[in-house]
Amino acid sequence: MDKLKRVLNGQDAEEQGGLSEIVDTTSLSWGTRVKGFIACFALGVLCSVLGTCLLWVPRKGLILFAVFYTLGNIASLGSTFFLMGPMRQLKRMFEPTRLIATIVMLLCLILTLCSAFWWHNKGLALLFCILQFFALAWYSISFIPFARDAVKKCFTVCLS
Numbered sequence: 717m718d719k720l721k722r723v724l725n726g727q728d729a730e731e732q733g734g735l736s737e738i739v740d741t742t743s744l745s746w747g748t749r750v751k752g753f754i755a756c757f758a759l760g761v762l763c764s765v766l767g768t769c770l771l772w773v774p775r776k777g778l779i780l781f782a783v784f785y786t787l788g789n790i791a792s793l794g795s796t797f798f799l800m801g802p803m804r805q806l807k808r809m810f811e812p813t814r815l816i817a818t819i820v821m822l823l824c825l826i827l828t829l830c831s832a833f834w835w836h837n838k839g840l841a842l843l844f845c846i847l848q849f850f851a852l853a854w855y856s857i858s859f860i861p862f863a864r865d866a867v868k869k870c871f872t873v874c875l876s
Contacts, residue, residue, distance in 0.1 A: 743801065752798035760792030782832040782841035786825055789852055793821075814858040821851035 767784025
């Protein structure tokens with residue numbers, strides 16, 4: 717468990733300096749971080765499930781689905797800020813290995829809300845929600861070593 721804490725906090729490969737000691741003393745404890753992660757992730761899942769249930773509401777259902785599903789994904793993504801800290805997570809999001817996945821995911825989040833609120837196009841909102849799902853899944857597996865390669869190989873085998 718200590719090894720996991722060090723890796724998530726970024727202390728595995730770097731020495732403790734004066735500034736990092738100050739940050740460590742003013743930051744959240746590990747238990748508080750895990751509780752914040754669980755609460756934020758649970759809120760995200762709840763919003764996504766609620767959005768799915770609201771999909772069947774007449775007339776405004778698809779828009780409510782798009783909004784709640786997007787808010788759920790934002791909350792789930794934000795939950796990782798508790799584990800690593802916001803700045804470290806943002807730096808990792810925009811590393812070259814996951815830059816395209818991050819941009820596509822954030823673009824899908826924004827376009828889903830635009831299609832629901834400004835363009836009032838239900839078809840586009842549903843399309844962007846589907847793309848959101850795949851973009852978030854691709855982004856998430858970028859944190860698992862060799863997972864992207866395994867998924868690519870699996871699809872190659874299945875499609876050929």
